Amino acid sequence: MLEIKNAQIDIAGSLITLPNIAIKQGQVIGLCGDSGCGKTTLIKTLAGIIPLKVGRLNRPQYQSGANPVQWLIQQPEFAFNPRLTIEQSLNEAWGANEYQALFDDFDIELQWLQRRPQQLSGGQLQRLNIIRGLLPTTQFLLCDEITAHLDMITQKQIWQSLMLHAKKHHIGLLVVSHDQQLLQVLCESITSLP
Amino acid sequence: MNQLMAPHCVWDFCREYCQKYWQLALIILILLAALFWPVTADSISLLSKNLAPSWQHPFGTDWLGRDMLARSLHSLIVSLYIGVSAVLLSGLLSLLLASLAQINRLWQAIVEFMIDLFMSLPHLLLLLLLSLAFGGQQFGLLMALVLSHWPKLTRLLIYEMKTTTHAPYYQLAQQFGHSRLVVMRRHLLPYIMPQLLMALLIMLPHALTHMAALTFLGFGLNPTEPSIGGLLAQANQYLLLGYWWLAVLPGVLLLGLLLLMWSFARRVNQGYRCATAKVSG
Numbered sequence: 001m002l003e004i005k006n007a008q009i010d011i012a013g014s015l016i017t018l019p020n021i022a023i024k025q026g027q028v029i030g031l032c033g034d035s036g037c038g039k040t041t042l043i044k045t046l047a048g049i050i051p052l053k054v055g056r057l058n059r060p061q062y063q064s065g066a067n068p069v070q071w072l073i074q075q076p077e078f079a080f081n082p083r084l085t086i087e088q089s090l091n092e093a094w095g096a097n098e099y100q101a102l103f104d105d106f107d108i109e110l111q112w113l114q115r116r117p118q119q120l121s122g123g124q125l126q127r128l129n130i131i132r133g134l135l136p137t138t139q140f141l142l143c144d145e146i147t148a149h150l151d152m153i154t155q156k157q158i159w160q161s162l163m164l165h166a167k168k169h170h171i172g173l174l175v176v177s178h179d180q181q182l183l184q185v186l187c188e189s190i191t192s193l194p
Numbered sequence: 195m196n197q198l199m200a201p202h203c204v205w206d207f208c209r210e211y212c213q214k215y216w217q218l219a220l221i222i223l224i225l226l227a228a229l230f231w232p233v234t235a236d237s238i239s240l241l242s243k244n245l246a247p248s249w250q251h252p253f254g255t256d257w258l259g260r261d262m263l264a265r266s267l268h269s270l271i272v273s274l275y276i277g278v279s280a281v282l283l284s285g286l287l288s289l290l291l292a293s294l295a296q297i298n299r300l301w302q303a304i305v306e307f308m309i310d311l312f313m314s315l316p317h318l319l320l321l322l323l324l325s326l327a328f329g330g331q332q333f334g335l336l337m338a339l340v341l342s343h344w345p346k347l348t349r350l351l352i353y354e355m356k357t358t359t360h361a362p363y364y365q366l367a368q369q370f371g372h373s374r375l376v377v378m379r380r381h382l383l384p385y386i387m388p389q390l391l392m393a394l395l396i397m398l399p400h401a402l403t404h405m406a407a408l409t410f411l412g413f414g415l416n417p418t419e420p421s422i423g424g425l426l427a428q429a430n431q432y433l434l435l436g437y438w439w440l441a442v443l444p445g446v447l448l449l450g451l452l453l454l455m456w457s458f459a460r461r462v463n464q465g466y467r468c469a470t471a472k473v474s475g
Contacts, residue, residue, distance in 0.1 A: 047369065048369075049365060049368075064371060065371040066369065066370045066371040067369040067370075067371065069369075070369060071366065071369060073362050073366065075362070078361065078362040078363060079362055079363055079366055080363055081363045081364075081367070081380075081381055082363075083384055083385070092367065092370055092372070092380070093370040135370075
């Protein structure tokens with residue numbers, strides 16, 4: 001269960017109230033809202049990057065290893081260290097190259113591993129970014145507009161593979177998007193931010 | 195591999211690098227000459243005192259008949275020995291403090307306050323105070339150089355580190371379960387290394403100049419121990435007698451070495467920029 005309740009955070013000295021959100025494992029929840037209404041801030045709080053000032057954040061406990069709540073950012077080109085090859089970046093998260101089992105599902109080619117982020121396109125990078133977040137320990141995935149800048153066909157491929165994988169491994173998804181149609185297709189319920 | 199090691203390849207390699215980094219080659223030549231100079235620095239010969247520069251004594255001799263070239267070279271070695279250790283320690287200190295400043299805002303405020311504190315004093319005054327505080331001698335000299343050269347570099351490193359720690363990939367790297375130090379070593383150190391190395395290269399001539407200034411004022415080394423600043427201070431009394439070579443030639447040697455180091459640092463910087471331009475272009 002990933003839940004945030006009556007929460008407020010402190011940004012540059014002023015308190016900001018966050019909406020209540022609860023995601024169970026295996027559930028797909030949508031989140032929509034205008035630009036600048038605090039979608040990414042909410043996601044960063046859920047991922048544990050911004051600390052709460054008031055209120056409660058329930059998240060899966062973990063002692064060591066990767067965070068069970070993984071965060072995927074909107075621009076995959078900034079998600080990888082430009083100095084490392086994709087393989088090095090993926091190994092950092094996975095420890096070993098067991099991620100190659102996911103390559104077929106997400107249409108990833110083996111030769112991309114040796115390249116650096118600058119040498120891959122946005123769609124290719126976003127698929128690798130998703131793979132990196134789908135660790136065996138991942139229970140929740142926070143998708144921050146992950147397909148907003150991709151064309152329709154790539155969007156469909158990526159979402160199909162991701163939804164299949166999430167269902168199979170019982171992962172809870174929080175889908176953030178501007179795109180109402182996309183959210184209606186994917187999600188069980190939709191929260192909109194004021 | 196065998197072909198790579200063949201003598202003519204080694205020669206070609208050396209020649210290519212000497213052409214590219216001729217400053218470094220010259221610095222190494224001067225250092226080698228200084229290390230293996232046949233004339234000892236403090237052999238007194240009263241028969242040949244106060245001689246003007248000649249082929250036998252290219253830098254002349256002083257009031258005790260000591261060969262000035264040998265003394266200048268010897269003092270260069272002493273200066274470099276202290277200067278290089280001071281610069282390395284100073285770089286390490288900057289790296290530590292800049293990393294501390296990344297922990298949270300409080301630590302950043304503390305480190306920045308210390309930077310401001312050290313930068314608010316005139317540099318030479320700070321050097322004198324520190325040298326006295328650490329008991330003078332060689333150790334005092336070393337500590338004065340170490341503790342007065344870190345602030346600017348630390349400030350540079352803090353902001354270089356900030357640009358990386360605010361990058362999304364650095365924040366994402368935190369969620370894969372590695373400790374803070376591991377993430378820093380993997381994502382932060384390789385990024386600031388070029389800046390750190392460049393800063394150290396530029397800092398070396400700077401530290402040597404300050405060391406010459408301190409020894410000129412009589413801090414640090416014994417008067418019997420030759421140092422560039424000490425040589426110049428002693429030559430002071432003899433300038434009016436017309437023994438110009440005592441001050442001018444060691445000064446020119448120091449200046450030449452400093453200019454070589456500075457120009458080498460610039461050359462390396464240029465090469466590094468070309469290399470990064472190629473990678474990102």
